[in-house]
Amino acid sequence: MPATPARPLRDVAVVAFAQTDHRRRTDELSEVEMLMPVLHRVLAETGLKTSDIGFTCSGSSDYLAGRAFSFTMALDGVGAWPPISESHVEMDGAWALYEAWVKILTGEADTALVYAYGKSSPGQVRDVLTRQLDPYYLAPLWPDSVSLAALQAQALIDAGDTDEPALAAVASRSRADAVANPHAQLKGDVPAGDYLVRPLRTADCPPVSDGAAAVVLAAGDRARELCARPAWIRGIDHRIEAHGLGVRDLTDSPSTRLAAERAGAYEIDLDTAELHTPFTSQEVVLRKALGLGDDIVVNPSGGALAANPIMAAGLIRIGEAAARIHRGASDAALAHATSGPCLQQNLVAVLEGEPREHRTR
Numbered sequence: 001m002p003a004t005p006a007r008p009l010r011d012v013a014v015v016a017f018a019q020t021d022h023r024r025r026t027d028e029l030s031e032v033e034m035l036m037p038v039l040h041r042v043l044a045e046t047g048l049k050t051s052d053i054g055f056t057c058s059g060s061s062d063y064l065a066g067r068a069f070s071f072t073m074a075l076d077g078v079g080a081w082p083p084i085s086e087s088h089v090e091m092d093g094a095w096a097l098y099e100a101w102v103k104i105l106t107g108e109a110d111t112a113l114v115y116a117y118g119k120s121s122p123g124q125v126r127d128v129l130t131r132q133l134d135p136y137y138l139a140p141l142w143p144d145s146v147s148l149a150a151l152q153a154q155a156l157i158d159a160g161d162t163d164e165p166a167l168a169a170v171a172s173r174s175r176a177d178a179v180a181n182p183h184a185q186l187k188g189d190v191p192a193g194d195y196l197v198r199p200l201r202t203a204d205c206p207p208v209s210d211g212a213a214a215v216v217l218a219a220g221d222r223a224r225e226l227c228a229r230p231a232w233i234r235g236i237d238h239r240i241e242a243h244g245l246g247v248r249d250l251t252d253s254p255s256t257r258l259a260a261e262r263a264g265a266y267e268i269d270l271d272t273a274e275l276h277t278p279f280t281s282q283e284v285v286l287r288k289a290l291g292l293g294d295d296i297v298v299n300p301s302g303g304a305l306a307a308n309p310i311m312a313a314g315l316i317r318i319g320e321a322a323a324r325i326h327r328g329a330s331d332a333a334l335a336h337a338t339s340g341p342c343l344q345q346n347l348v349a350v351l352e353g354e355p356r357e358h359r360t361r
Contacts (some may be wrong), residue, residue: 014217024121064310096315101217116212120308124154150244151250172189176189190202207354218230282296317336
């Protein structure tokens with residue numbers, strides 16, 4: 001039998017979430033200029049000042065920005081004086097949230113600010129992402145992200161798990177759900193378009209997106225003071241597949257299944273799942289791996305198919321799930337983030353709206 005997930009040492013919740021309007025190009029804005037309004041908005045939502053935050057953590061990519069230690073420039077938007085407790089991950093902001101969550105669990109902070117940002121428009125992002133691949137066998141071949149996703153989609157079709165009309169239906173539903181999301185780039189029914197890499201068409205792939213997002217975490221009674229209905233984090237876990245694509249079954253995601261198990265996703269009655277699936281075929285993989293039924297609403301925000309700011313899209317999935325809990329549209333939600341080719345690295349967070357009795361350990 002699977003092990004019962006241990007209860008976190010402290011009750012920690014997402015108490016605020018903000019994101020930019022995601023756009024194809026933001027040539028007129030630097031990363032700091034793009035990020036600052038989001039930071040101001042998420043702090044104003046809680047009434048906190050920068051000096052009130054116990055820990056700050058960010059997620060971004062130097063490869064995407066094209067310069068070393070690019071995240072230090074973004075600290076200008078936070079304000080690094082007086083000195084703050086700060087950290088950074090070269091990953092999607094969902095992993096920065098994980099670090100902040102652990103920091104609060106240890107008792108070293110009661111509040112945390114987590115933010116992430118990415119500008120895909122200045123460069124050839126499909127080529128940049130090849131730098132995540134195995135440097136000896138795969139990276140020298142320069143297989144871009146869409147080509148690798150197409151391999152996964154074809155494997156699913158060959159296994160009988162999906163077909164091209166089913167993938168088109170995922171794209172259509174995602175863009176239709178994005179109509180109510182003011183931050184989404186693509187809304188409504190989008191034509192399937194031509195093949196980019198067979199069997200993936202234009203509508204099966206994410207838009208090039210520039211954008212940023214931020215959340216505020218708080219523990220226990222502090223969370224209840226800052227938010228009328230906190231989104232309590234019942235568990236988070238992240239796992240990774242083998243680096244070599246040739247030794248993986250691309251039609252399944254055992255790392256996602258294990259992360260969900262360890263996060264307690266199977267111990268709670270979920271009603272919503274925000275899945276970080278930039279390609280339509282990846283939703284098929286995750287639905288199967290997580291055992292999601294038709295009774296669970298998947299990507300009501302439109303997901304990464306409607307807006308995909310690299311390094312922030314995973315954090316946005318957690319933020320969107322939390323925001324639904326904040327406004328009473330959801331009681332229990334799963335949020336998923338991924339990084340690497342073909343769902344290589346996967347993080348799962350379980351959020352719940354009903355506060356449990358706080359216990360001091």
